[in-house]
Amino acid sequence: MKTLNIIGVGKVGKVLAKNFLRQQQFAIQQVLNRSMASASTAVAWLGAGRAVDAIAQLQPADVTMLTVSDDQITSVCQQLADAGLLKDGSVIFHCSGAKASTELQAARMAGATVASVHPVRSFANVDLLAEQFVGTICSLEGDEAALAVLVPALQAIGAETVIIQAENKLLYHAGSVFASNYLVTLMEVALRTYQAAGIPAEVAQKMAAPLARQTLENVFALGTQAALTGPIARGDMQTVVLQQSRLSEWDQQAGDLYRVFTQPTVDLAAARISDSHSEK
Template identity: 25%
Template sequence: MSTSPAPLATSIAIVGAGRLGGVLAAALRHAGLEVRGPFGRGDNLPASDVVLLCVPDAEIATAAKTARPQTRLLGHVSGVTPLDDVDFSIHPLQTFTGTETADAFHGIGAAIAGRTAEARATAESIARVLGARPFAVDDAHRAGYHAAASIASNLVLAVLDAAEQVARAAGIRPDESRELLAPLVGRTVDNWVRTGARQALTGPIARGDEATVHRQRNAVAAADPALLPLFDELCASTRVLARREPATVAAPTSTEARA
């Protein structure tokens, strides 16, 4: 049986004035909470019910030692760092530039964990007050979860940059290529969300048209030979994907059909 998260503490101090720290502080204030900070390195940290560390992973342990005497519950926003030095974690599953509005967390996922029931309930409450959807990720699976997030965001940008470079060699300006390719990227992602990668796959590899892939490879080599290893690895992975049996969806039961 699920239980409601504990009420949020009355005061939250944010440590870390980077991209996420600033946006998070603004969003929590907008939600009506008492927020202190974000504080930078060397700032005097006031006593608060909760301190949330929005610092680089390598700085969490040091920041935690400084913050611990000033709070009852200490958390971080890292997706990969375990809970060795804190009580809970909340990792917004989104990319931030620091310019987002207060509703930037609405509808996104937020990976949470806690060393105690109270700590986990606090992480869940923070996620919900931000409008995010909390889901549990324990320390044993944290690196895998974070790798999935990086593949879906950071590594995708490397692929898009490669596309931009090849388009530039074909005579298309970078700003124009981004504008032209964006609808294709968006539709591809929409199809993936609806059906999964195998059924969303189109193009020469899906059709078994290796002659076209070979011509594409020559064009990539002419644009920048350094891109060939990436192109070859992506093509190899896509061939595996194309051979994968499409996922089947079980027919609804009579009860489900009536729902």
């Protein structure tokens, strides 16, 4: 079984490592965090590995997983290479959604093969996701030799793997940001708007929840065009203009957000009409 070192064990690192361990894909060798206390806590949670708090304490491993912050990937990789921890035949990968495997050039220069792995899931609840990882889509890109090791390991823990190109990482990750992060921001604006209209916060939650849940269900069951409802879908642009104006009076950011969404929604409604005509 190949050995695995983990650098910067946070939520993503914990979930992947726990599942790799459970399915006996890698033997966890060492866990490096910024402090010994943090590394020891991660080792205790995983139930495997040895905690260290300095690169000098690491021993070479067959596979190294970097789950450090994006701005630390290149420098940590360089430090590992300088310490002689990355050699011919070893694999190193990071788990950034936005950064490509090109961030690991120092490892390539040392003879290792490189990749990036990004699980497309929300990691808000680590304990839950660690137990419900099966079915998670993981995007990968990098060297063929690295992918030959990582793809089977990920599939063994129940992931669905998708190979992408390094030059498309930023666009790919932006899609995830729209589908997750900005969706949260949009719901925050929706809830604040209800409250600005005099709706108590707890009632606003009850009003927004079924709308949001049913809309998302419709998107994935029917497609975006069929799921679109509301004034723009009905062609009621007078209401749209009045709402945008009133929102801007109350909160300029909310008004600007409403305005930015208007034209893409008009285009989506128009595409639905065009497609329905072409089907006749």
